[in-house]
Amino acid sequence: MKRALLSVSDKTGIVPFARGLATRGWEILSTGGTAKTLRNGGLDVTNVSDVTGHPEMMEGRVKTLHPAIHAGLLARRARADDMAALEQAGYFPIDLVAVNLYPFRETIAEQGVTVDEAMEQVDIGGPTMLRAAAKSHRDVYVIVDPTDYDRVLAALDAPSRADFKRTLAAKAFRHVSGYDAAVAEYLGADGPWEAFPERLLASLRRVQTLRYGENPDQEGAFYAYDRTAGLAALEQHHGKPLSYNNLLDLDGALLCLAPFARTKRAAVCIIKHTTPCGLAVADTTAEAYEKALATDPTSAFGSVIALNREVDPRTAELMSQLFVECIVAPGYAPDALAKLTAKKNVRLLTYPSKNVAGFLEAYGKDPEPRLLRSVYGGVLVQTPAPLPRYDQARDEWRVVSERQPTEAEWDDLRFAWAAVFGVKSNAILLARDGAVLGIGAGQMSRVDSSKIAGMKALEAGHSLAGCALASDAFFPFRDGVDAAAAAGVRAIVQPGGSVRDEEVIAAANEHGIAMVFTGRRLFRH
Secondary structure: OOEEEEEEOOOOOHHHHHHHHHHOOOEEEEOHHHHHHHHHOOOOOEEHHHHHOOOOEOOOOEOOOOHHHHHHHHOOOOOHHHHHHHHHOOOOOOOEEEEEOOOHHHHHOOOOOOHHHHHHOOOOHHHHHHHHHHHOOOOOEEEOOHHHHHHHHHHHOOOOOHHHHHHHHHHHHHHHHHHHHHHHHHHHHHOOOOOOOOOOOOOEEEEEEEOOOOOOOOOEEEEEEOOOOHHHHOEEEEOOOOOHHHHHHHHHHHHHHHHHOOOOOEEEEEEEOOEEEEEEEEOOHHHHHHHHHHHOOOOOOOEEEEEOOOEOHHHHHHHOOOOEEEEEEOOEOHHHHHHHHOOOOOEEEEOOOOOHHHHHHHOOOOOOOOEEEEEOOEEEEEOOOOOOOOOOOHHHOEEOOOOOOOHHHHHHHHHHHHHHOOOOOOOEEEEEOOEEEEEEOOOOOHHHHHHHHHHHHHHOOOOOOOEEEEEOOOOOOOHHHHHHHHHOEEEEEEOOOOOOHHHHHHHHHHOOOEEEEOOOOOOOO
16 A cells, blocks of 8 residues: 655645545545644544654654654665565555645744744754655655645556656755755844855745746746745736846836835836836826936837836826836726726736835845845855935035035935936936936946937937936046036036045036035946
């Protein structure tokens, strides 16, 4: 007789699965709550304690940690000596294990959970059984995912099962590894936190297999951390599945919008190839969208748009006139939704809750306190950059020019500094009256970025007279300030810190430009 040991925290589908085993002549072994669930389902169950000859102890802490269980799993069926030792001890083979582990992640997600309470949800017997069964996968089925139950039942009736058993074993080892990583991360976070431990463990689950990667000849998938946050927390209401590039652009859009999380004004960001081609704030969403679109209406074709307010009918009407890949917003008014869903290809998404400010402020920090970026042969790791704030206090910056910024210029400087955060380096951004006028991004030369920002602004029909300029890093020479003055810039915000700062400040004073140093760099490579 074949025997299966079933001991699951997530009892989804366990009764039909056990019934399928029973109809194929299998004996069911089980523990605690799982055994009760199976008996309530009308199944005959043998208690694990009857197999071990030892009752559960320490409130269930010790129940399957016994040679009767592990010898039954680890005995090699093709080895006569293993089978003889098993028989001599009075034990029998166990041919299938279905285990999913104590809900550790769910427990630590609750507010106010103590370390002792969390440790009670660290499974010991479950991972041990899974490892033993996976090690013996030539002879033992090991199941950690309820969605595999039907496939296992089908495999029991198939003539060849070796490759499938190996696949299940790999899945079990990944399951245990991810579980251990979550425990290790929790203990590290609760104690003296190490930003960069000797071994960095990351537990990720596949959210979506993508049609392809950046290009059609590349494969792609989206994985998320176990705690649902960031892009994985967005809810899609309309349109085709998100693509690899859609996800990258959505990430850029939300990051770009994050510095405006707490503004009481409407904010709209338009993203193309992970960097903004339009950004504005205004009293209404429609006005903010029109101002953002005016930054670079040509580049906005095929863009991703992020908003910090519900999409109203007027804004929906305006956006429907443009080909857009994705829109993400807190919500959509019924008439706005009807207007936008008439375009079958646009993907409409919402934030996970009404607390849009909280979601955006956490963006880039959740769900992990580190940012990982793959390079050939490894990953680069860094802590998230603190978000610049649109409501930046003046006393946190230093005016280095002879001329102080006017009140209007202070508003423009705060807006420009918050807006340049989402632009790829080298980044130069021109702004006035809560709207971006021109952007120069991703150039090898900061001077070239400055030229592109001015050129794009003029091409879009903007006057640069009296505008503000934000640079994500210091000006290495005065030529950037000279060029800005010639274009009409009247105020500059930059980190400072160049060996030629005095020369740069002198240039600002010669041109009557107000210049502010922030003391921090905003590179985004």
